[in-house]
Structure formats: structure tokens, C-alpha cells
Amino acid sequence: MNGNRPSGTSRLALSDPSLLSSRALVGGDWVDADAGGTCEVTNPADGTRVGTIPDMGAAEARRAIDAAHAAFPAWSRRSAGERAEVLGRMHALLIEHQEDLARLMTAEQGKPLAEARGEVAYAASYLQWFAEEARRAYGDTIPGHAADARILTLRQPVGVVAAITPWNFPSAMLARKLAPALAAGCTVVAKPATQTPLSALALGVLAGRAGVPAGVLNIVTGRDAAAIGGELTGNAKVRKLSFTGSTAVGKTLMAQCAAGMKRISMELGGNAPFIVFEDADLDAAVEGAIASKFRNTGQTCICANRLFVHEAVYDAFAARLGDAMAKLRVGDGLAGETDQGPLIDGKALEKVEEHVADAVARGARVAMGGRRHALGGTFYEPTLLLGATPDMLLAREETFGPVAPLFRFSSEDEAVALANDTEAGLAGYFYTRDLARAWRVAEALECGIVGINTGRVSTAVAPFGGVKESGTGREGSKYGLDDYTELKYVCIGGIRPGTP
Numbered sequence: 206m207n208g209n210r211p212s213g214t215s216r217l218a219l220s221d222p223s224l225l226s227s228r229a230l231v232g233g234d235w236v237d238a239d240a241g242g243t244c245e246v247t248n249p250a251d252g253t254r255v256g257t258i259p260d261m262g263a264a265e266a267r268r269a270i271d272a273a274h275a276a277f278p279a280w281s282r283r284s285a286g287e288r289a290e291v292l293g294r295m296h297a298l299l300i301e302h303q304e305d306l307a308r309l310m311t312a313e314q315g316k317p318l319a320e321a322r323g324e325v326a327y328a329a330s331y332l333q334w335f336a337e338e339a340r341r342a343y344g345d346t347i348p349g350h351a352a353d354a355r356i357l358t359l360r361q362p363v364g365v366v367a368a369i370t371p372w373n374f375p376s377a378m379l380a381r382k383l384a385p386a387l388a389a390g391c392t393v394v395a396k397p398a399t400q401t402p403l404s405a406l407a408l409g410v411l412a413g414r415a416g417v418p419a420g421v422l423n424i425v426t427g428r429d430a431a432a433i434g435g436e437l438t439g440n441a442k443v444r445k446l447s448f449t450g451s452t453a454v455g456k457t458l459m460a461q462c463a464a465g466m467k468r469i470s471m472e473l474g475g476n477a478p479f480i481v482f483e484d485a486d487l488d489a490a491v492e493g494a495i496a497s498k499f500r501n502t503g504q505t506c507i508c509a510n511r512l513f514v515h516e517a518v519y520d521a522f523a524a525r526l527g528d529a530m531a532k533l534r535v536g537d538g539l540a541g542e543t544d545q546g547p548l549i550d551g552k553a554l555e556k557v558e559e560h561v562a563d564a565v566a567r568g569a570r571v572a573m574g575g576r577r578h579a580l581g582g583t584f585y586e587p588t589l590l591l592g593a594t595p596d597m598l599l600a601r602e603e604t605f606g607p608v609a610p611l612f613r614f615s616s617e618d619e620a621v622a623l624a625n626d627t628e629a630g631l632a633g634y635f636y637t638r639d640l641a642r643a644w645r646v647a648e649a650l651e652c653g654i655v656g657i658n659t660g661r662v663s664t665a666v667a668p669f670g671g672v673k674e675s676g677t678g679r680e681g682s683k684y685g686l687d688d689y690t691e692l693k694y695v696c697i698g699g700i701r702p703g704t705p
């Protein structure tokens with residue numbers, strides 16, 4: 206029961222239409238904005254309307270926080286096993302509805318359907334992982350500092366968590382925050398990206414079916430992100446903010462959280478180096494580059510942004526990468542099998558165009574693509590740029606598009622120095638068959654995540670997060686619960702020897 210109004214296009218053809226919500230979730234009720242305003246959600250592949258969402262602001266966010274705060278005592282007091290069961294049921298529901306969730310995601314986000322299916326499975330894997338981890342929020346006993354003292358640590362939920370998520374992975378980025386929060390005993394107010402709120406609302410529908418109690422998960426939608434974010438960061442009832450998005454917004458939110466000394470997790474932008482050494486398996490490197498660079502049309506924070514190729518294999522790698530890129534099928538993910546969808550919006554398209562124009566003006570050569578795709582809209586051709594140099598815009602900023610710029614290097618030290626010459630530090634990749642080099646470079650890269658001989662590093666079992674301006678905190682893995690728990694130290698004194 207969620208009281209959703211039917212909405213959306215027939216092209217979606219969901220087998221369970223109630224997954225498409227046009228209302229937000231506050232305190233267990235599916236609600237409209239106070240003033241009744243709505244925003245349209247459109248399909249980036251063709252501009253058609255997929256649905257509408259309530260255009261909420263600070264007042265609705267405040268009510269959602271109150272609901273989460275009221276729900277916290279009962280949820281946090283449930284046994285870890287009970288919370289694990291709820292998360293386990295939610296995992297099963299995501300898998301059961303994988304196809305509908307994938308179609309909805311492709312419709313609002315634009316990614317190929319196969320990638321959307323993969324993301325739903327990936328989102329579900331976080332629920333499964335943290336259902337298991339919920340039972341393992343162990344504390345310690347510590348040898349006391351005095352003969353009559355005993356010391357314990359307890360791990361307790363931080364309280365109400367605000368989760369602000371981006372449009373590039375609309376389900377996984379929410380599941381990655383929601384699952385550890387709920388496992389730890391926290392309650393959540395989520396604010397999904399305005400471009401892709403429908404996947405989040407669908408997770409809200411399934412959360413209800415899984416038995417997540419009213420108020421434990423709230424989802425507030427609207428176009429005024431600053432107003433909602435202002436309430437989430439300013440309200441004293443919120444004890445933690447978990448944010449995934451741009452570095453600029455992350456810094457603003459971090460500053461806002463400082464006033465109330467809120468806990469923060471920040472998963473921000475990257476500028477991933479992808480290094481191909483002269484001893485690399487070039488076919489494997491090409492395969493990895495395609496996976497890392499072109500997944501989600503290059504719109505991922507861990508996607509290869511700068512490809513550094515040793516001069517001895519530069520031409521061979523460029524030729525093979527070009528051959529692989531020529532096979533990428535660009536198109537509307539709901540219309541057939543595709544490998545690359547549209548960019549999320551006109552702003553994203555303009556940024557890609559600006560980066561390519563700047564690179565060309567500074568001497569790069571377009572070996573493939575380099576312009577808008579014949580499909581029109583925000584489609585852009587898979588693009589290969591040769592002769593990239595560090596002074597180019599695309600070396601300093603994330604392009605967030607299907608553009609592979611190839612830089613040339615001649616030594617390991619030079620490659621590492623180039624790779625680290627950025628404020629970002631999320632993911633880094635390199636290909637080599639030399640074991641000593643593998644260790645040296647893995648240790649030298651200033652990133653939170655390193656892929657050696659692979660372009661695929663995302664999994665719920667590993668800690669995901671960055672260093673430098675890519676953020677703070679880790680999501681997933683056995684460490685992922687830490688960000689949602691407080692470590693309390695309990696000292697018990699007066700334990701004197703008993704009298705015989």
C-alpha cells in the first residue's frame with residue numbers, strides 16, 4: 206500500500222506499475238508537497254516525461270527529520286537479527302523486481318538496460334552485505350588500566366542520518382547509505398537527485414513491503430536542493446550526513462555540517478588515472494579501459510579520466526582502443542541493446558564539448574568522435590583524443606563523458622607523478638605484469654581505490670572512498686558500518702577481589 210497515483214509513459218511497461226511513485230515518503234505516508242507543486246522527470250534519451258515528483262522544500266524536510274527522529278528509538282532497540290531480516294527481505298524484493306527497477310532507471314537516467322540491471326543487482330548486494338554485517342557490530346573488552354577496572358567498547362547507531370545522492374547511480378548510491386544506516390540502527394532522510402528520484406522512490410516502495418517501519422526511511426524530493434540540504438545540515442536532530450556528489454557541493458555541505466559538528470561521509474569527484482605500462486597485456490588494458498571509461502557514458506566518479514600510455518606501446522594501444530570503441534553501440538537503452546546512452550542533460554553535454562574544444566585548441570588530435578552524435582539530444586560520440594597534455598582542462602577536471610584522452614609517458618616515476626598531479630584521489634588503475642612494479646605503483650598512487658590489471662573495482666565487499674579532495678569515509682565492506690556507529694567506551698570501576 207503506498208497510495209501512488211499512476212503516471213508515466215507506456216513505454217516503461219512495468220509489470221508492477223506501483224513501483225513508479227509520484228509522491229514522496231514522509232513518516233510512512235506517501236505525500237505531496239505542501240504547496241502541491243511538482244517537478245517533471247524526463248528521459249534523457251528523448252526528453253519525454255517519465256513521471257512527476259513533489260517539489261518539496263525545507264518544511265517537508267523538517268517533517269521527515271521529525272519522523273526519522275521519532276522512529277529512531279524503536280528501530281535502534283530492535284535486535285540486530287531483526288534488522289537483518291528486514292534488510293534481507295528488501296534485498297530479495299530488489300532482485301525480484303530487478304527488471305522493472307532497471308527499466309525505470311534507464312528511463313530516468315539514460316544508461317543502457319544491461320547496465321541498469323547490473324546496478325540494481327549491485328544496489329541489492331549492499332542490502333545483503335549489511336544484512337549480514339548488522340549482526341557483527343562487535344565491541345571490545347580492553348584490559349583495564351587499574352586492578353579494579355574493566356573496559357568495554359560499544360558500537361551504537363549515530364542517530365538520524367541524512368543521505369544526499371547523485372543521478373549517475375540512482376539506486377546503488379542510495380542503497381550503499383541506506384543499508385549500513387539501517388543495519389546499524391539509524392533512521393534515514395534521503396534526498397535523491399532531482400534528475401533521477403524515481404529509482405529512489407521505488408526503493409522506498411520496496412522498503413515498505415520489506416517491513417521497514419514508518420519513519421525509518423523517509424524520502425524528500427524537490428528541485429530546491431539547497432533548501433532541503435540547508436535543513437538536513439542545519440537541523441540538530443540530524444546527527445550525520447552521507448553525501449555523494451560533486452566536490453564543490455560536498456565542501457558546502459561539509460561547512461554547513463561544521464556548525465552542528467555532524468558526522469560526515471563524503472564521496473566526491475574523482476579524476477582517475479589509468480596507466481598502461483610497456484609490459485602490460487594490451488588486450489586486457491583495452492578491455493579494462495572500455496569498462497572503466499565508457500560505463501554509464503563516462504559519468505562515474507571512478508571512471509578513467511586520464512589515460513597515460515607508455516611511449517613504447519602508445520600507438521598500438523591507441524589503435525586497439527579505437528577498434529574497441531568503434532564497436533560501442535550508442536542509443537536509447539529502452540529501444541534495444543546498447544553500450545552507451547545519452548548524457549544526463551544539456552549542461553553535461555556542454556562540459557564535454559568544452560573539454561574537447563579546449564584539448565583540440567591546445568594540440569590534441571581527434572582520432573575518433575569529437576562531436577555530438579547523429580541521434581541528437583544529449584548523445585555524444587565515443588571520442589578518442591591523442592596527444593593529451595596536463596595543461597588541458599580534461600586533465601584537471603572530470604569530463605564526465607565518453608571521452609578517452611591519451612597522454613604519453615616514458616618512465617614509471619613520470620607516470621606516477623602525472624597520475625598524482627590532481628586534487629582528486631578516488632580511483633586509479635594501471636596495467637603491468639611486473640610484480641614489484643605492481644606493489645610500488647599501488648603504494649604510490651594517491652587514491653582510495655586502486656585497480657591493478659582491472660577496470661572494474663566496484664563491489665559491496667570492498668571499502669569504497671577517496672583521499673584528498675575526493676572525500677572522507679568508506680562505504681561497503683566490514684568498515685562500512687563504522688561511519689554509522691559511534692564508539693562508546695564504558696569503564697567499570699570498583700571490581701575488588703571477593704572475600705572468600
Ligand code: ADP
Nearest residue numbers: 369370371397398399430431434449450451454
Ligand atoms: P552533480 O554535479 O553530479 O549533479 P551535485 O553535487 O550537484 O552533483 O549533486 C549531487 C546531489 O546533491 C544531488 O542530489 C543534488 O540535488 C544535491 N545538491 C546540489 N546542490 C546542493 C546543495 N546546495 N545542498 C544540498 N544538496 C545539494
